Amino acid sequence: MTRTPVNVTVTGAAGQIGYALLFRIASGHLLGADVPVKLRLLEIPQGVKAAEGTAMELDDCAFPLLKGIDIFDDPNKGFEGANVGLLVGARPRAKGMERGDLLEANGGIFKPQGKAINDHAADDIKVLVVGNPANTNALIAQAAAPDVPAERFTAMTRLDHNRALTQLAQKTGSSVEDIKRLTIWGNHSATQYPDIFHAEIAGKNAAEVVSDEQWLADTFIPTVAKRGAAIIEARGASSAASAANAAIDHVHTWVNGTAAGDWTSMGVPSDGSYGVPEGLISSFPVTTKDGKYEIVQGLDINEFSRARIDASVAELAEERDAVRGLGLI
Numbered sequence: 001m002t003r004t005p006v007n008v009t010v011t012g013a014a015g016q017i018g019y020a021l022l023f024r025i026a027s028g029h030l031l032g033a034d035v036p037v038k039l040r041l042l043e044i045p046q047g048v049k050a051a052e053g054t055a056m057e058l059d060d061c062a063f064p065l066l067k068g069i070d071i072f073d074d075p076n077k078g079f080e081g082a083n084v085g086l087l088v089g090a091r092p093r094a095k096g097m098e099r100g101d102l103l104e105a106n107g108g109i110f111k112p113q114g115k116a117i118n119d120h121a122a123d124d125i126k127v128l129v130v131g132n133p134a135n136t137n138a139l140i141a142q143a144a145a146p147d148v149p150a151e152r153f154t155a156m157t158r159l160d161h162n163r164a165l166t167q168l169a170q171k172t173g174s175s176v177e178d179i180k181r182l183t184i185w186g187n188h189s190a191t192q193y194p195d196i197f198h199a200e201i202a203g204k205n206a207a208e209v210v211s212d213e214q215w216l217a218d219t220f221i222p223t224v225a226k227r228g229a230a231i232i233e234a235r236g237a238s239s240a241a242s243a244a245n246a247a248i249d250h251v252h253t254w255v256n257g258t259a260a261g262d263w264t265s266m267g268v269p270s271d272g273s274y275g276v277p278e279g280l281i282s283s284f285p286v287t288t289k290d291g292k293y294e295i296v297q298g299l300d301i302n303e304f305s306r307a308r309i310d311a312s313v314a315e316l317a318e319e320r321d322a323v324r325g326l327g328l329i
């Protein structure tokens with residue numbers, strides 16, 4: 001039986017992450033090796049020509065799963081019939097720009113995109129926001145889409161999760177696939193909290209294997225939380241291939257499920273779990289199955305973790321209050 005192609009809308013398609021992302025979507029890494037896709041690329045008018053160039057290259061790959069590419073500069077058209085929305089395009093912080101200015105500029109992008117999703121996307125739309133500040137941009141888009149179930153709006157912390165896996169594997173001389181149940185809590189920002197207290201390495205408690213709270217506090221957490229800035233410093237540009245890879249992982253896991261005994265980290269609307277105020281889009285440990293996710297319940301949160309989760313959640317609440325003050329939600 002021939003499957004109906006899945007419509008995947010990618011915003012910021014002509015950007016760095018877009019260039020690293022589109023070829024992997026088209027080759028089946030996002031949804032599966034047997035799932036045909038149609039790409040809908042959304043750019044601002046100045047980005048359309050470059051997106052056309054990328055589309056030419058996608059054509060030149062002759063990907064069997066790629067059933068069409070359309071390019072738009074109007075979100076209402078870009079999200080028409082979208083089953084998956086990858087919201088990558090965002091306004092970067094310019095020199096001299098205050099935080100409020102950045103939130104306002106991104107509100108001008110994510111509010112109309114949320115409304116376009118509300119009015120034009122397919123009923124089963126799943127949204128991943130990558131563009132920073134990702135959690136709050138997701139909140140803005142979600143607030144503009146009252147007819148779409150709130151839980152379909154998610155923000156990317158999978159890159160942080162993957163970064164933490166590698167740091168922990170390198171510290172303990174283990175392999176990333178031996179590590180399970182790691183969690184990123186809170187905001188995709190320097191306040192995020194990578195938590196290894198419930199993680200396991202080859203079946204043993206990771207915190208006990210590491211047994212070095214100073215390394216945890218002074219090396220592991222800041223290395224993971226500030227990795228984005230370190231990449232910018234080294235590369236002169238923000239992470240692109242690793243961010244695209246994490247976006248692929250996020251959606252693939254959401255659609256295809258977490259492995260038994262493991263979980264992943266996703267920024268999702270809080271249901272009040274772990275004291276995170278309801279509605280904030282915060283990173284949690286989640287399991288996924290049949291295209292749905294659930295926040296892992298019942299974890300004991302020690303004092304060390306509690307203070308760090310609270311600090312990151314407080315930052316999210318501040319961002320929410322700021323965008324509320326700007327009338328964006």
Ligand SMILES: NC(=O)c1ccc[n+]([C@@H]2O[C@H](COP(=O)([O-])OP(=O)(O)OC[C@H]3O[C@@H](n4cnc5c(N)ncnc54)[C@H](O)[C@@H]3O)[C@@H](O)[C@H]2O)c1
Pocket residue numbers: 011012013014015016017018042043044046047088089090091092109129130131132133134156157159160188238239240243
């Ligand atoms: N969540 C994460 O883990 C993570 C990791 C890395 C980067 N990021 C963020 O991802 C975003 C994109 O990064 P990049 O390196 O691809 O940036 P980039 O500047 O290379 O590309 C951004 C693209 O978005 C386009 N764009 C801007 N406004 C748009 C709009 N309204 N509609 C459609 N397209 C629009 C631009 O024209 C540009 O082509 C940034 O905000 C970056 O900070 C997030």
Ligand SMILES: O=C(O)C[C@H](O)C(=O)O
Pocket residue numbers: 132159227228229231238239243
């Ligand atoms: O784009 C950035 O500011 C950094 C990015 O969010 C990252 O974590 O690599």
